[in-house]
Amino acid sequence: MTDRLAPRMARFSASPTVAATARANAARAAGRPVISLTTGEPDFDTPEPIVEAAIQAMRDGQTRYTAVDGTPRLKQAVIDKFARENGLSYGMDQVMVSTGAKQVIFNAILALIGAGDEVICPTPCWVSYPDMVKLAGGTPVEITCGPETGFKPTAQALAAALTPKTRAIMLNSPSNPTGAVLSADELRALGGVLKDRPDVIVICDDIYEHLTYPGTAFATLAAVCPELKDQVLTVNGVSKAYAMTGWRIGYGGGPAWLIRAMRVLQSQSTTNACSVAQAAAVAALDGGLGTVHARRDAFLARRDRLVACLAAMPGLQVRAPEGAFYLWVGIGDRIGTRLPDGTRIADEAAFVDALLDRHDLAVVGGAGFGASPYMRMTFAASDAELDAAMDRLSDFLASLTR
Ligand SMILES: Cc1ncc(COP(=O)(O)O)c(C=O)c1O
Structure with a gap:
């Protein structure tokens, strides 16, 4: 009964990052081995x-x-x-x-x-x-x-x-x-x-x-x-x-x-x-900042490892972020390609959806941040998860044809 809601509710929408995380969680709950690089939080415990x-x-x-x-x-x-x-x-x-x-x-x-x-x-x-x-x-x-x-x-x-x-x-x-x-x-x-x-x-x-x-x-x-x-x-x-x-x-x-x-x-x-x-x-x-700096160094090692991986994948634009724990990856070269069943990747949303649906890797599309076609991947995840995520992304890209 959305007509019972105040008009202001029409002016804004649920957070796209929260929505992407929810989709990943739903796929997980359905038994799929999803790796989610959607959330903006450190994977470490509170000291x-x-x-x-x-x-x-x-x-x-x-x-x-x-x-x-x-x-x-x-x-x-x-x-x-x-x-x-x-x-x-x-x-x-x-x-x-x-x-x-x-x-x-x-x-x-x-x-x-x-x-x-x-x-x-x-x-x-x-x-x-x-x-x-x-x-x-x-x-x-x-x-x-x-x-x-x-x-x-x-x-x-x-x-x-x-x-x-x-x-x-x-x-x-x-x-x-x-x-x-x-x-x-x-x-x-x-x-x-x-x-x-x-x-x-x-x-x-x-x-x-x-x-x-x-x-x-x-x-x-x-x-x-x-x-x-x-x-x-x-x-x-x-x-x-x-x-x-x-x-x-x-x-x-x-x-x-x-x-x-x-x-x-x-x-x-x-x-x-x-x-x-x-x-x-x-x-x-x-x-003090002792633990904070040690963890930052761990993030730095992950950043460098991921940037090297992504830079070797054809058709992605990536630069090493100077801060935070996100990679902002241009996917423009892959828009217009086709999945193995012939379906066309028409836009950023289709790319992000196919990555989750076919390769169990969840990322957030750039549109929620106001820029397309991009994807945001967090590197606040374990090394094992990040390695597996890179394998899945690489397999996905390799499956796309012109
Ligand atoms: C740029 C930016 N500002 C603020 C916040 C909110 O931080 P807090 O957890 O302190 O509310 C976030 C969380 O994702 C963020 O990315």
């Missing part, structure tokens, strides 16, 4: 000291409501993290904790965007940005970022996309899905375009900060362009760095007026993030 901190918090009775914007202890850990790792100085009224970085971004968009407002989304981009903007009544404005700029937005493209209606810009580095990382110089160039637009807020999604690979230095806009700090919301969280996707803790730092509004919104929706998970996040942020 033991973090788990212990959560158990201790439960024993200590930290099981009640906390302040809406986070426990003072976690907010202090967030402030210390921003100072230590990013050179950013925030006060207690300039940070807040939410149920995942996703809720931080959702709060910010809902607080900032209304009917007719435009939000610039360099594309390909994380599947949720455009839909959150639409939910708020705004219009996502794409800047198409192709291989010629390493899938990154340029200052010229940003300047061309700005209009009097622009209220916000989404920046995500390292990027999901492309793995592109914006250098300090590239951020400075983008920041230069904004110097006359104090009315535009930049939401910097730094969730993959600690997953940058050798030769690439992570940088964040508020630190690189201190003059813009009052118009930047810096978003981060523990999900990806500390293998804590299920704990649901994200945080943001930005101007007090925006944080206040986000806090009000959260107070009328979910209240505080889980108290036990907040205690675990303190242990994560205060616990």
Whole structure:
């Protein structure tokens, strides 16, 4: 009875990555030996000291409501993290904790965007940005970022996309899905375009900060362009760095007026993030980066192994991502080919579907990220799974004819 739903439900759709994972799970439940490279989460476990901190918090009775914007202890850990790792100085009224970085971004968009407002989304981009903007009544404005700029937005493209209606810009580095990382110089160039637009807020999604690979230095806009700090919301969280996707803790730092509004919104929706998970996040942020770096090195080895494999497969376009744990693979040369039964691979969706249906390998099509024909494959999976996945992909490609 969709006619009983509010009109806003027609403006956005279920996350394509969640949908791709659900399809893979359904095939698995039907008994098929599916390998899924769809999800955006580390395959590692949450480090033991973090788990212990959560158990201790439960024993200590930290099981009640906390302040809406986070426990003072976690907010202090967030402030210390921003100072230590990013050179950013925030006060207690300039940070807040939410149920995942996703809720931080959702709060910010809902607080900032209304009917007719435009939000610039360099594309390909994380599947949720455009839909959150639409939910708020705004219009996502794409800047198409192709291989010629390493899938990154340029200052010229940003300047061309700005209009009097622009209220916000989404920046995500390292990027999901492309793995592109914006250098300090590239951020400075983008920041230069904004110097006359104090009315535009930049939401910097730094969730993959600690997953940058050798030769690439992570940088964040508020630190690189201190003059813009009052118009930047810096978003981060523990999900990806500390293998804590299920704990649901994200945080943001930005101007007090925006944080206040986000806090009000959260107070009328979910209240505080889980108290036990907040205690675990303190242990994560205060616990040093030793495990994080060891795991990043494991991701790096997997990245290199997969890039070498894919580069040897004819008809795929692949580049080594500078960060995050995704491969963004161009499949344009394979569109128009035929399966062994003569069926034509008419488009990206047909390619992705056939890979799952015939070779039990699940990936996400590029369309959900705003760019086709591509596929996104995560390399946050075991070496054995990745090797088997490469064999299946290779068999699939070999079966296609012109
Ligand atoms: C670019 C990006 N931002 C934010 C998130 C959400 O992270 P969290 O688990 O903290 O909500 C994700 C998760 O996939 C992501 O890829």
